[in-house]
Amino acid sequence: MSHITALYPRLVVDGADAALDFYARALDGSVTERFTGPDGRVVHSVVEAGPARFAVKDAGDGDPAPTGDGVPVIMSLDVSDADAVAERMLGAGATVIFPLADHGYGQYAGRLRDPYGHQWLISQRVEELTPEQIQERVG
Template sequence: MTNLSDEPAITRLYARLVVSDGPRAIEFYRAALGAEEIERYTDPGGRIVHAMLRLGDAVIAVKDADDADPAPPSLGGSPVIMALDVSDADAVAEAMLRGGATVVYPVADQHYGQRGGRLADPFGHLWMISQTIEELTPREIQERTTDLFTR
């Protein structure tokens, strides 16, 4: 029997919603659901690359669509990316691969202080797996995000 304490622990799960107009979507979720914006990171043109919203005891993320992540209308459906925070991104990715998942973006150290990647499960659902490897302030994340987009 496997000791569960030796397994990678899931530390958080939230939906990441891809939308055609991030600011308008955030306003909609605020008005319709009482959402509170917790954080927002943008590219140099002001497009949202990540915004976190609290809805009661739950959180969701919102981002503007781009070439890598289209909004639902362009696909005829919802391209929701499930973001899963874990204690060991490599181990969870490997377990998903053993179960038939495929790599979209390999697990690697990311500019925003996470080690993670993106996988598609055997049913077509997208999962962003990540673990914290560096504690950064919102300002540091925004500076790194800006640097990444202006290289």
């Protein structure tokens, strides 16, 4: 029987080295793996920020980076201090899509776009609610 041992997102970007610098600074993380192909493009790298882990690679080999307003994935990042994380991301070059706000269903959250086209939902739990309470407030 097969078991899942890990699941993490892979972000495809144009300019992986600059993206790695952005993600490390914006998320107070570090690049723990970085591998390049013969042409110097990053074919695999890993950023770790707290318990979160995700991969970044340069576009190519059939993997396109997002263009325009295309959103192949939204990164959902649960944090203990949404304002601090958003401030670091904005300071590193992210832009606001939806400002941080209390959404009434137990989350203080907003959405940012990084300089490489990926969207990040920054979320902080501010109230413990049951699934039924959340549904009532959302619906």
